[in-house]
Amino acid sequence: MIFVRPPGPVSPALTRRAPCWAAPLLVAVLGGCSSEARQLGPTAPQTRPISNADPRIPAYQANVYQVAQGGRYFGWYGCGGCHAEGATGVLNLGDTQWKHGDGFADLFTAIADRHGRLAYDRRVPVEVLWQLTAFVRDLPAHKAEKRMRTARDQKAEPQGATWSGPQ
Amino acid sequence: MIADLERVPQLDATWRDAPGLWGFLTTVDHKRIAARYVVTALLLMFLAGMLALDMRWQLSTAENTRMGPQLYNESFSLHGSTMLFLVSVPLMEAMALWLVPLMLGTRNMAFPRLGAFSFWLYLGGVLTLWLAHAADVTPDLGWFEYPPLSGPAYSPGHRADIWAQMITFTEVAALAASVNVAATILKMRPPGMTLARMPVFLWAMLIASIMTILSMPAIMLVTSMLIADRLVSTHFFSPAGGGDALLFQHLFWFFGHPEVYIIFIPATGFVSAIVETFSRRPLFGHNAIVLSIMAIGALAFGLWVHHMFAVGLPRLGNDFYTAASMAIALPAGMQIFCWIATIWSGRPRLDTPMLWVVGFLATFVIGGLSGIMTASAALDLQLTDTYFVVAHFHYVLVGGAMFPLFGAFCYWYPKATGRLLSERLGRIAFWLIVGGFNLGFAPMHLLGLLGMPRRVYTYPAGLGWETLNQVATAGSAIAVAGGLVFVGNALWSYWRGRVSGPDPWGGSTLEWASASPTPAWNLPYTPRVDSLTPMWRDGPLRVMEGLALDRREVLVTSVADAAPLYRQKSAPPSIAPLLAALATTAMFIGSIFTPWAIVAGALPIGAALTAWFWPTRPRAGAAEAKA
Ligand code: HEM
Ligand SMILES: [Cu+2]
Numbered sequence: 001m002i003f004v005r006p007p008g009p010v011s012p013a014l015t016r017r018a019p020c021w022a023a024p025l026l027v028a029v030l031g032g033c034s035s036e037a038r039q040l041g042p043t044a045p046q047t048r049p050i051s052n053a054d055p056r057i058p059a060y061q062a063n064v065y066q067v068a069q070g071g072r073y074f075g076w077y078g079c080g081g082c083h084a085e086g087a088t089g090v091l092n093l094g095d096t097q098w099k100h101g102d103g104f105a106d107l108f109t110a111i112a113d114r115h116g117r118l119a120y121d122r123r124v125p126v127e128v129l130w131q132l133t134a135f136v137r138d139l140p141a142h143k144a145e146k147r148m149r150t151a152r153d154q155k156a157e158p159q160g161a162t163w164s165g166p167q
Numbered sequence: 168m169i170a171d172l173e174r175v176p177q178l179d180a181t182w183r184d185a186p187g188l189w190g191f192l193t194t195v196d197h198k199r200i201a202a203r204y205v206v207t208a209l210l211l212m213f214l215a216g217m218l219a220l221d222m223r224w225q226l227s228t229a230e231n232t233r234m235g236p237q238l239y240n241e242s243f244s245l246h247g248s249t250m251l252f253l254v255s256v257p258l259m260e261a262m263a264l265w266l267v268p269l270m271l272g273t274r275n276m277a278f279p280r281l282g283a284f285s286f287w288l289y290l291g292g293v294l295t296l297w298l299a300h301a302a303d304v305t306p307d308l309g310w311f312e313y314p315p316l317s318g319p320a321y322s323p324g325h326r327a328d329i330w331a332q333m334i335t336f337t338e339v340a341a342l343a344a345s346v347n348v349a350a351t352i353l354k355m356r357p358p359g360m361t362l363a364r365m366p367v368f369l370w371a372m373l374i375a376s377i378m379t380i381l382s383m384p385a386i387m388l389v390t391s392m393l394i395a396d397r398l399v400s401t402h403f404f405s406p407a408g409g410g411d412a413l414l415f416q417h418l419f420w421f422f423g424h425p426e427v428y429i430i431f432i433p434a435t436g437f438v439s440a441i442v443e444t445f446s447r448r449p450l451f452g453h454n455a456i457v458l459s460i461m462a463i464g465a466l467a468f469g470l471w472v473h474h475m476f477a478v479g480l481p482r483l484g485n486d487f488y489t490a491a492s493m494a495i496a497l498p499a500g501m502q503i504f505c506w507i508a509t510i511w512s513g514r515p516r517l518d519t520p521m522l523w524v525v526g527f528l529a530t531f532v533i534g535g536l537s538g539i540m541t542a543s544a545a546l547d548l549q550l551t552d553t554y555f556v557v558a559h560f561h562y563v564l565v566g567g568a569m570f571p572l573f574g575a576f577c578y579w580y581p582k583a584t585g586r587l588l589s590e591r592l593g594r595i596a597f598w599l600i601v602g603g604f605n606l607g608f609a610p611m612h613l614l615g616l617l618g619m620p621r622r623v624y625t626y627p628a629g630l631g632w633e634t635l636n637q638v639a640t641a642g643s644a645i646a647v648a649g650g651l652v653f654v655g656n657a658l659w660s661y662w663r664g665r666v667s668g669p670d671p672w673g674g675s676t677l678e679w680a681s682a683s684p685t686p687a688w689n690l691p692y693t694p695r696v697d698s699l700t701p702m703w704r705d706g707p708l709r710v711m712e713g714l715a716l717d718r719r720e721v722l723v724t725s726v727a728d729a730a731p732l733y734r735q736k737s738a739p740p741s742i743a744p745l746l747a748a749l750a751t752t753a754m755f756i757g758s759i760f761t762p763w764a765i766v767a768g769a770l771p772i773g774a775a776l777t778a779w780f781w782p783t784r785p786r787a788g789a790a791e792a793k794a
Contacts, residue, residue: 064323149400153320
């Protein structure tokens, strides 16, 4: 029965559950399926990505929920203070120019280790760094107006300096 | 009504559908279309009911782990959206599509192909939601999806789009059905059925249709604005960009409140029909009931803010809408007293349809009373978003609309199938459903007062909520078991039930004049009506001749007096409605992904509509025009 379904990411099991007439549709949306999965609760990465080909990467990079969470943390940690829309040079994250490589692990390192005294490797939990990395790599895929629209919805959330939660 | 012998084969030939699949795809027979609507909606009711049972299972004990939060969110969203948009409203429309021409003694709806189009689009909405669910892209924000939660920032992906587009589908389908019903009732009444002699059922369907026409644009607008915000980054609902998040709630509830009456008013039509027939006397206070329905229909558009008491509107606004919401108790109460007076002064018979009416009266009154409580802004601040609200809306939706619908199903089942439902199984189903429902939902009032919030996937032990939740789950299970008996009864009786004949109950209105099951052309002659209860006159029904037998023709009459005006060609079967629906479906689905789908999709839709409206008779020549 299609309505008794364990939560969590979908996988090959999907093809078993769905009725056969849904097959053509499934082929069409299969890419989209797992990208919609929404996992709440503890998740995989307790460690940094080992390489740009770390097998855990798709679960973040290809998942809209994880990317969107990264977007919220982007505001919370004050990233937008420097990397605002329209920033120039290295500060511009929407231009597909990455100084230290565009791989997942490359950007993860750039965020965690290349921000000097901001020391994100100590201040930001590992999973959040995964989400931030996925978000940042996703940015060039969107038009400027989409990035702005999303940021505006999140304006009421604490932003960097106005953060009042646990330090 | 008995027809001449040679008449029947002629009518058969004229109104026949093509055999086989082609006939299935092209038919414009309102009865076949309505049957499809009913079967699809009942299937969905079953699926959504199983979802509900699953949720109740999860809530039966504290800290249960059957579902996680995400699955629970998806479950109540799918349950609520399905029950309201894909079950309740379409079922009421289907009953209108099926019964309105029969009660008018006419041969088909005013716009036969529009009826077919309506069903195919509805099916598109069903498939959108449930195939997306099969692919695990289930909407998860409840049956109303407020921004900013449903906006681009907090609902990435396509779950919210699926919900919004499912609504677009069902609303276009509902608009098509409603325009059709309203036009049919206003222009195709049989001679003699003046507005003053129109049965309550038809009034109810007319008013519900007009309400649909007036309220649906608001929700189509608001879901389209939501999609625009998500797809092309407009700022309708983004306060930081000059938009207004509350605008969504206003537009949604400007539709959402009338929606519950669009469900409830047809139910009052069923109840009126059943009460009249089974009390064996004309309805007490016909005019009062009709005026009450009109008052409910009008007031329903001035209440929507009672769904927004907690968002912080001005005091005066809250006070006004409290008063307006309570005012609706007057016409609703008036109707109930009229029905009771009819039963009281008649010679009531307690067959299953009437049993459901009794169940409805008892249950709906409880729902109405809790409604008056939630209508009070001050009290609602305590009750909103608790299980008290869950209890309230299930009492009014299930008790106020589903019970009459089940009664209607028992009442008109013989008309549709030619066989009677088993009364014994029907009684068992009745007691299980009504008993189980009350056992399941009454404790939720208490749970709400004890503070249990709605839409939570679990709760900690030790809050004193366990026992009541267990009772609620047990009640739900009993009700679902009753539902299975009900469906089993319908299936069994379809093949094994007692043959009913045209008029097993001694009904008062014209649908009982036709054979059961009704042939494609409905009644052999056009009836003439001289009272509110034409089937109860002494002597045979009077009829008139004059409509062609060798081509599809219907009689058009004047709005107020039903005076015959002219004969109108009735559209024959066509594949065009299906093609138009397919083209529309492609555009709706495509516009989830790219705005260009609207431009590209307009062409196939235009082509399908052109085929649909292609003239089939030559233009009048100059000579003819002069003559
Ligand atoms: C056996 C029958 C039914 C059972 C056991 C049942 C049970 C439930 C449950 C457990 C919830 C979730 C409550 C929550 O967590 O907040 C719910 C929500 C809901 N139900 Fe039902 N239900 C039934 C029938 C119906 C029917 C017939 C309708 C409408 C005609 C309906 C309309 C809704 C709506 C609109 C919601 C709210 C969804 C939301 O919060 O967005 N239900 N129901
Ligand atoms: Cu309301």
